[in-house]
Amino acid sequence: MFRLAFIFTLIANLASASPEFWRHEWPNTNFDVTSVESWVEILSGGPPRDGIPALDDPSFVDVFDEDRLMDREPVITLELQGETPRAYPIRYLMWHEIVNDDVRGLPIAVTFCPLCNSGITFDRRVNGQVLTFGVSGKLRNSDMIMFDRETESWWQQAIGEAIVGDLTGTELQTLPSWMESWGEFKERNRDGLVMDEPNQRRNYGANPYVQYDSSHRPFLFSGELPPHDIPALARVVRVGDAAWPMTRIAQVGEIKEGGVVLSWTAGQASALDSQTIGDGRDVGTVRVRDTAGNDLAHDVMFAFAFHAFWPDGDWKLGE
Template structure:
C-alpha cells in the first residue's frame, strides 16, 4: 500500500517532534553542551534521515588542473572561490553527496558548503577566536537547512546563517567569504590554469541528482514554517545579500541590477543541480555575480525563497516595483 505523501510527511513530523529533545540526542552527541542554545524550541530541529556523519564531509581534498579535467558537463554548477591569488572550483556533483569541504586556500582555512534542500552554497572562514574548526554534517535540519557541527566542541551551526545555535560556541559567527555558483564552462574559460577538486574516493554516483525534481516541488522537505510573501513560490530562487533578497526571475529579465549599493549580474548557462536525474541536463537557471560599486565580489547566497523568509522574516524583498 502506498502512503500518500502528505500523510507520510505528517507522520514524520509527529515522530520527529516527539524526539526533538537533547535527551534523545545525548548518546550520539555526548560532547555537545545542550545547556547553551539560541534555538527557541527544540521542535524546530528535525532529523533529515542520515545520522551524524552519515553524509561524510570532506577534508583536505586533492585538486587537478581545470584544463585537464574531464567528465564534468559544461553546464554543471561549481562553487568558485578566488582567494589569495588562487582559483578553485568545487563541483556540485561532489558537494551534493558530501555537503561540506574543509580546505585551505591561499593560507585561509575554509569550509565550502552546499545544502541541497535550500540550494544554499556558502563559503566560510573556519577560524573562530583564533581557533581553526573542522566541520561535519550533523544529519539534523532546521527550516530544512543543514545543521553543521564542529569536531572540536561538537557545537551545532546553522549553515544558512553561519552561526552556532547549540553548544559551547552558541552565538559565534563565521565570516562568510565571497564565492559563487557558475557553470563549469565559465570557470574553465576564465581560469584554464585554475584548479578543480578531484573526484572523492567514495562509492557515490557522482553526477546523479538524488533530489530529482525537487526545485519544481510546491513545498520544501520537512518544512512547516510560513511560506514566502508576495506570491513568490517557496522553491523559487532568490539572491540574498545581507538581509535583502532579489528574486532570480527579476534578475534574469533585467540582466543586471544596480541598487542598495550592489551590482548583481545574471547570465545564462548554468544547469539546476536539483532538476533532472543527471545534474548536467538540468534546466538553465543562470549564473549570478554580486559585486560592490568598485567591482569587488561580495558574499551572497542563491537560496530558495522559503529559506530566506524563514531565517530573515523581516528582510527586504527587492521586487523592483
C-alpha cells in the same frame, strides 16, 4: 514521495525533539546553551551524524585534466586574491555537503545544502581556533545543521551561526564565492584548479532530489511561506538581509541597487531538476559585486529559507 516521507519523519521527530534523545550521539554537546526557541524546530533529516560524510583535505586537478564534468554543471567558485582559482563541483557537494579545505594557510569550509540550494563558503577560524565541520544529520527550517568536531557545537549553515553548544551566538566569516557553470569557470580560469572526485562510492553526477526545485513545498518544512506570492522554491539572491528574486535579475540582465551590482547570464544547469545534474534546466549564473567591481559574499537560496531565517528581510521586488 516528498510528502509521505515528510509525514513519517515529522511524526518520528516530534516524539524525540529533546536533547535527552540526542545525548548518546552527542555526549560533548552543551545543550544547556542554545539560541533555539523550541527543540521542535530541529528535525532529523534521515541520515545520522556523519551519515553524510564531509570531506577533508580534498585533492585538486588542473582544469584541462578534468573530463568528467558537463559544461553546464554548477560549481562553487572561489577566487581569492593572489591564489589560484578553485572550483568545487556540486556533483560532489550534493553527496558530502561540506568540504574542509585549506588555501595557502586559510582554512575554509565550502558548504552546500541541497534542500535550500544554499552554497556558502566560510572561514573556519573562530577566536584563534581552527574548526573542522561535519554534517549533523539534523535540519532546521529545512536547512542543514553543521557541527564542529572541536566543541561539537551545532551551526546553522544558512546563517553561519552556532545555535547549540558552547559557541552559540558565534558567527563565521563568509567569503565571497558563487555558483556558476563549469564551462564558465574553465573558460575564465584556464590555469585554475578543480576539486578531484572523492575516493568514495557515490553516484556522482546524479541528482537524488529529482524535480525538487519544481515542488510546491519544501521537504521537512512546516513554517510560513514567503510573502508577495513568491513561490517557496523560487531562487533568490541574498546579500545580507536583502533578497532579489532571480527572475527579476534574469529579466533585465543587470540590477544596480543600494551599492550592489547583480548581473545574470544564461548557461548554468539547476542541480535539483533532472536526474543527471548537467541536464537540468537553465537557471543561469548571478555575479554579485560592489560598485567598484569587487565580489561580494552572497547566497542563491530558495525563497522559503530566506523568509524563515530573515522574517523581516528586505525583498527587492523593484516595485
